[in-house]
Amino acid sequence: MPEGDTVHLAGKRLGAALVGHRLRRGELRHPRWVEHDLAGRTVTGVATVGKHLFTRFDDGRSLHSHLQMDGAWHLYRPGMRWRRPAHQARVVLETGDRVAVGFALHDLELLPTADEDRLVGHLGPDLLDPGWDDGHAAAALRRLTARPDQEIGLALLEQRVMAGVGNLYQTEVCFLLGLSPWTLVRDVPDPPAAIALARELLRRNADRPQQSTTGSTRAGEAQWVYGRAGQRCRRCGTRIRSAKQGDGVHARAAYWCPRCQPGPAPPPRHGATRAMEP
Known part of the structure; x- marks a missing residue:
């Protein structure tokens, strides 16, 4: 989407x-x-x-x-x-x-x-609202922290929290903050930073078709972990993993580096996968 x-x-x-x-x-x-x-x-x-x-x-x-x-x-x-x-x-x-x-x-x-x-009207604050201010940020924070038992990867995707984040950006936000996507919201050290980073990443790419979180728009270099299952982490060289997060129509493919993003791993029912080491 x-x-x-x-x-x-x-x-x-x-x-x-x-x-x-x-x-x-x-x-x-x-x-x-x-x-x-x-x-x-x-x-x-x-x-x-x-x-x-x-x-x-x-x-x-x-x-x-x-x-x-x-x-x-x-x-x-x-x-x-x-x-x-x-x-x-x-x-x-x-x-x-x-x-x-x-x-x-x-x-x-x-x-x-x-x-x-x-x-x-049911949506959270629009991250690309040109009038974004401290009030928008505070509203998004209230909505996010009202879900303490939800996994942060899923909470970032919830449009009722803040509008605009999709699977690419939630994946990259988790990586850049060093959080496992399965970290519960109550265990996120700095929730305002997650909101600010999501907004910043969207703003960087709002006026171009290329979506980059690394600073490069060259093919194969634009993302840190999204879509890179089995490839080497750009920071530490560990193999990027992928697993399903969420259930039913809300399920998404999560990508993460187990070394750069320590914390909860997906439960066995999610069918975590890892590329084989050479």
Whole structure:
């Protein structure tokens, strides 16, 4: 599932292309909204909240989209060939010189702009909120420490704590703080540091498609441990491990260095794996 910085960048690009322009074409191809036509409407704004994106129109309505696992927004010039099959398109918004196509947007809703909070009001503070201040940080801390018995790897993913963190960033935050993902929240030495670091990592990558936590955007060098099971830790040379964390639809692959991140290990039922030593 895309991280908050990916959604933020998509919203920024959509806003630059559409805001202030009247739609020549405004198709909603989602079964639930197919009878609605947005042609003739002017786009007044594009806003993101965590992993949620709102495209706002001059008639007081907003189009809400969530990318889930496979959704994406693409921008084209009129007449350009789309990079994904047309049958995957759920939204087509065309102005005089740009075409915005939302592919595989399974979670789509057209609602009054005044009611946007109905979809995002339950979320924790948005880590990429341009108005982020000490109050946002304090609210996130209250929500995080209210889960003392939850594993920190799962707590960081909980959008009700703070909005925007996905599996990549929670993995890298745990590594950079030297915490096993299975450390309970009550045992985290410095919870405010976890929040501040998550925000900093998202901010670093908010305006580019490459997601780097190491400082390098070169292929194969961008992350410390995420997606690197069986490879050597960049700090100590120990083999990176991977195991499932969480249950059911909430299960995620966790990555960690057992030397740099001492602490609780995954219980046997999670099926921890380790690459074989040469």
